[in-house]
Amino acid sequence: MELELRVPGDLQDDLESELKSAAAPAGQPLAGEGTTWLVTRHSYSYTDNAQPLVYTHRLELQEVEALQASTVEVAGLTLVPIQYKEDIDEEALLVFLVTDVSGEEGERLEELIVTQEDQYFDVVRRGVSEPPVRMRFGRCLWQQGEGATRRHNLTLVADEGRPDRPLGIAAINQPQLGRTIERTVANAAALDLLVEQLHSQGVLTEEVATTIKAAALPHDLTPRESREFCRTSKIDDYWG
Numbered sequence: 001m002e003l004e005l006r007v008p009g010d011l012q013d014d015l016e017s018e019l020k021s022a023a024a025p026a027g028q029p030l031a032g033e034g035t036t037w038l039v040t041r042h043s044y045s046y047t048d049n050a051q052p053l054v055y056t057h058r059l060e061l062q063e064v065e066a067l068q069a070s071t072v073e074v075a076g077l078t079l080v081p082i083q084y085k086e087d088i089d090e091e092a093l094l095v096f097l098v099t100d101v102s103g104e105e106g107e108r109l110e111e112l113i114v115t116q117e118d119q120y121f122d123v124v125r126r127g128v129s130e131p132p133v134r135m136r137f138g139r140c141l142w143q144q145g146e147g148a149t150r151r152h153n154l155t156l157v158a159d160e161g162r163p164d165r166p167l168g169i170a171a172i173n174q175p176q177l178g179r180t181i182e183r184t185v186a187n188a189a190a191l192d193l194l195v196e197q198l199h200s201q202g203v204l205t206e207e208v209a210t211t212i213k214a215a216a217l218p219h220d221l222t223p224r225e226s227r228e229f230c231r232t233s234k235i236d237d238y239w240g
Contacts, residue, residue, distance in 0.1 A: 001061045003061070005059070043058050070126045074123045077112075095158075098151065114224050121134070144231070153238055
């Protein structure tokens with residue numbers, strides 16, 4: 001769709017900023033009545049010394065198809081999205097979904113995230129695209145639900161064969177944050193061990209004290225220990 005609009009000079013900067021933010025292919029779509037739009041082409045002009053100053057914008061808009069997968073199939077699991085969206089980052093497909101999982105499927109999903117985070121799997125997005133896409137798990141948050149159910153906010157990334165990207169914003173507060181996490185896990189392990197030893201022996205011997213000190217030493221985290229830091233009590237805060 002093509003359109004032309006005129007705005008007074010005092011609104012020019014705000015409009016131009018909003019249109020740039022909505023630029024295809026990966027911009028933030030403009031909200032319309034019952035649909036959204038990306039800006040595929042944009043130019044503007046104005047007349048010098050005109051009073052009042054008016055800018056004329058010429059736009060070409062593309063309607064954004066609302067993608068909603070009925071299921072996402074990965075490594076033998078069939079996940080039903082509660083929320084779903086896709087994006088493109090430097091030509092790599094990103095899939096974001098929120099889903100509730102429990103029982104054997106929940107255990108299988110956790111096993112994949114914890115032990116095979118660097119592996120690529122065939123992913124099928126039913127209702128969006130039937131051919132499988134090779135993807136890996138990115139950031140995966142979780143929130144405890146009712147009973148054994150967990151709500152997951154999953155990111156899947158199709159970047160197989162691409163060179164590793166610079167850490168960028170992920171390097172903020174590193175390596176200090178990583179060392180802090182290691183220390184936290186070590187202290188938790190020491191506390192658990194202390195309680196166990198006091199309960200089983202009834203007295204804090206020299207041997208027990210030495211064992212507790214050894215348990216409190218920082219160590220490289222296991223995948224399961226790292227996974228605990230992806231738990232949140234408000235998973236909806238990380239959607240959008």
